[in-house]
Amino acid sequence: MSRSALGLLAWLALSAGAAEPAGEDAWNIFPSVENARAHIKDYVPTLEKHFKFADGVLTASSFLGEEFYAKHGLAKRSFSGVGHIWATNAAWPQDLADFELTLEYRCESTDRFSDAPDMHVGFRLNPEGEGYYLSWGMLGDVNMSRSSKEAWCNIARGGRLKSGQGWNAVRLRVAGPILKAKIWHAGQPEPAHWSTETFDDWEETGEKRFHRGALALGFYGRQLFDRSSYLFKNVRIKPITPEESKQEVFFDLQSAPQGDWGGVKSLETGALDVLLLNEASIKDFAADSNLAPPRFTAEGIVLASTDGAPAFLWTTVQRGGLVVAHAKSENGARPLLAIRPEGEGKSGTTGYVDPAWQKGTLAFTLGGPRHLCGAARFDWKDGVWHGLGWASQHLMSCQVWEKDNPKNLGACIFKPENMSFDRQTNKRVGIGVAGKGSVTFKGFGGK
Numbered sequence: 001m002s003r004s005a006l007g008l009l010a011w012l013a014l015s016a017g018a019a020e021p022a023g024e025d026a027w028n029i030f031p032s033v034e035n036a037r038a039h040i041k042d043y044v045p046t047l048e049k050h051f052k053f054a055d056g057v058l059t060a061s062s063f064l065g066e067e068f069y070a071k072h073g074l075a076k077r078s079f080s081g082v083g084h085i086w087a088t089n090a091a092w093p094q095d096l097a098d099f100e101l102t103l104e105y106r107c108e109s110t111d112r113f114s115d116a117p118d119m120h121v122g123f124r125l126n127p128e129g130e131g132y133y134l135s136w137g138m139l140g141d142v143n144m145s146r147s148s149k150e151a152w153c154n155i156a157r158g159g160r161l162k163s164g165q166g167w168n169a170v171r172l173r174v175a176g177p178i179l180k181a182k183i184w185h186a187g188q189p190e191p192a193h194w195s196t197e198t199f200d201d202w203e204e205t206g207e208k209r210f211h212r213g214a215l216a217l218g219f220y221g222r223q224l225f226d227r228s229s230y231l232f233k234n235v236r237i238k239p240i241t242p243e244e245s246k247q248e249v250f251f252d253l254q255s256a257p258q259g260d261w262g263g264v265k266s267l268e269t270g271a272l273d274v275l276l277l278n279e280a281s282i283k284d285f286a287a288d289s290n291l292a293p294p295r296f297t298a299e300g301i302v303l304a305s306t307d308g309a310p311a312f313l314w315t316t317v318q319r320g321g322l323v324v325a326h327a328k329s330e331n332g333a334r335p336l337l338a339i340r341p342e343g344e345g346k347s348g349t350t351g352y353v354d355p356a357w358q359k360g361t362l363a364f365t366l367g368g369p370r371h372l373c374g375a376a377r378f379d380w381k382d383g384v385w386h387g388l389g390w391a392s393q394h395l396m397s398c399q400v401w402e403k404d405n406p407k408n409l410g411a412c413i414f415k416p417e418n419m420s421f422d423r424q425t426n427k428r429v430g431i432g433v434a435g436k437g438s439v440t441f442k443g444f445g446g447k
Contacts, residue, residue, distance in 0.1 A: 026090045027053055030122065030216040032083035033129035033147050040072060043082040043221065050218075051087050058087070060218050060230040084129065086122055086218025089235075096124070097212035098240035101172040104186050109228040119230045122216035123174060131213050132200075134172055134181050135220065136161065142183055142195040143415075148209065153366065154415045155373050157395075159183070159195030167233075175240055175248035177201035177370065199250050199363075201370035251361050251375050276443050277301040277431075286314045291432070300442030303433045304333070310352065310369070312338050312430030323429055324389035325444035326403070329382050331437030337388040337398075337444075338430035352432070353388050355400040355410075356380040362410045364390075364398045369434075374398065374412030385442075392427075 029047050043064060052059050064082065088094075105119055118135065125131035130148045132155075144156035156179070161168065167186040173179075173194075180197040184190060202210050217232050240248075277300050287294075291311035295302040305311040317323065327335035338352035349367050355378060357363035362378040365371060378400050380386065385403040390396065395415050402408040433439040 027051060027058070027087045028090065030084075030086050030088045030125065030214065030218075031127065031129040032085065033149055034083065040082045043068060045082075045085045045221070047087065050085055056233055058217060058232045060085070060087070060232070061227065062219055062221070062230070063227040064221060082221040084120055084122065084133070084216075084218060085221045086120060086216035088214055088216045092215050092237065094214045095212050096215060096237070096239075098175050098242070098245040099123075100174075100238045100240060101170075101215070101236070102238075103170050103217075103235045104167045104233050105170060106167045106231040107228060108231065118220045118222065120216075120218055120220055121170065121172060122214075122218075123172065124210055124213040125216060126209055126213050130209050132174075132179065132210065134170075136183060142181060144179055144181065144196055144198050146200060146210065153373070155179075155200055155366075155371070156196045156198035157374065157414045158197075158412070161185070161195070173240075173248075175245040177203070178248045178250045197251060198375070199370070199372045204370065251358070251377075277441055282313065282315075284315070288312050288314075288432075297440065299328075300440050302438050302440050303431070304438040305433050305435070308434065308436055310336055310338075310432055310434045312336065312352075312432035314338075314340075314428050314430045316342065317427045317429045321392045322389065323444065324387060325431055326385060326387055326442050327431075328385050328440045328442075329380070329435075329437060330439070331435075332382060333433050333435040333437030333439050334380070335386075335388060335439040335441070336430070336432040336434060337390065338428075338432055339390060339392075340428040340430070342426045342428050350430075352430070353390055353398045353400065354434070355386065355388060362398075362400045362412075364396075364412060364414065373414040376410035376412045378410030379408055382437075 027047060029045055034041060050061050062085075101121070101123070103121075107119065120133045120135045122131060122133040128149070132144065132146055135143045135145065141157055142159045142161065143154055145152060145154050159182070161183050168183055169186045169190070170181065170183050171190070172181045177199050178197070179200065180194045182191055182193070182195045200210065215237070217235075219230050279296055282294070282301065288311045290306045290309055291313060292304040292306050294313065303311070303313065323337065323339070325335070325337050329335055334354055334356045336352045336354055338350055340350045351364060351366040351373065353362070353364055354369070355362045357365070357369075357372070357375065360377060360379060361375055362380070363375045364373045366373045380400070381402065387401050387403060388399075390398040395413050397411060397413040399409070399411040401410075431441050431444060
């Protein structure tokens, strides 16, 4: 029998019965990739110190040790971290691509003001610890993130689960570029919609990371003095065939929540310095090479792309954390509102709001149109004025709304950790267009 056939039999055995073999020797510490999130590099976790397995339950303990705290002079409320502390099981497939994972978890914390729970489920991890992870923290937000040696980035954020000491259920579904998760209280009916979902496609780039890899369970190592414990049980792994994976739907409009994910406030409130777009006001703007020469009408500036790919007109915003634009599309074009950090040591990756990334869905893309940080339901309409905006503080939020129709609003929120989108950073801001038609912008502003 071939090695691949043996692997498939192992998957089926795991999905049919208990995923964890008995005995401590089945568990091993899994590597944690070093990037900007791991502020302190010299902590070396051990299986004996942080994990134990008994009666079908894996218990992960967060305490790093008094000596370690004293060595670095760490304050109790410090948010500096040492990276992931997680373990994998020898019986789990180490080269897993598409699958559905279910499990139950519980957090036991002695300090209700600690940064706990912060439990993590790693997947598609390579031997260096690069890959994805699902996490949920003290505020209850469910997050999906991608971690590599170069950077860390939150690629989905949504859904909230009230904290408690009881058991909770998790379902994680991974099918090609589509990543979905839902979390709910164990014993309660499973919710119809996913807590969070995202789209992150590396096929066109030829990137080998993030396609397949190992699983790991644990937490993010912060300076916690409260000796929190994270308990996992009933882990089940079910493979998804390539044929099934191709049928997976991203952001099913029948079940996805509409509008607000995570408490996004209206971006249309407050006084804005609105720049009316005309030939004089854009004389210092920089244009992408594929942007057709702008046209000016009584309504504003008309932009079109020469090749249908995203094309922008750029200017610099001196600090500030809020930018809003008003736009109207014709012939199926999509208006875009972009942001790119500027300055020494800042990432040059471009992110932009796309109000019609797919039919019925707005998205914030980061690093290309096939890499999303957030999505929400929204019905973009040709020939109708809309508002587009992003706000940047501790978290980043984007929002699109139809003028004079408050019921048609979509918003998402996320935290691009490596992007430095805070209020104190100078930014390049772009108004742009994608598709074959044109977009009229009649003004944009910020504060």
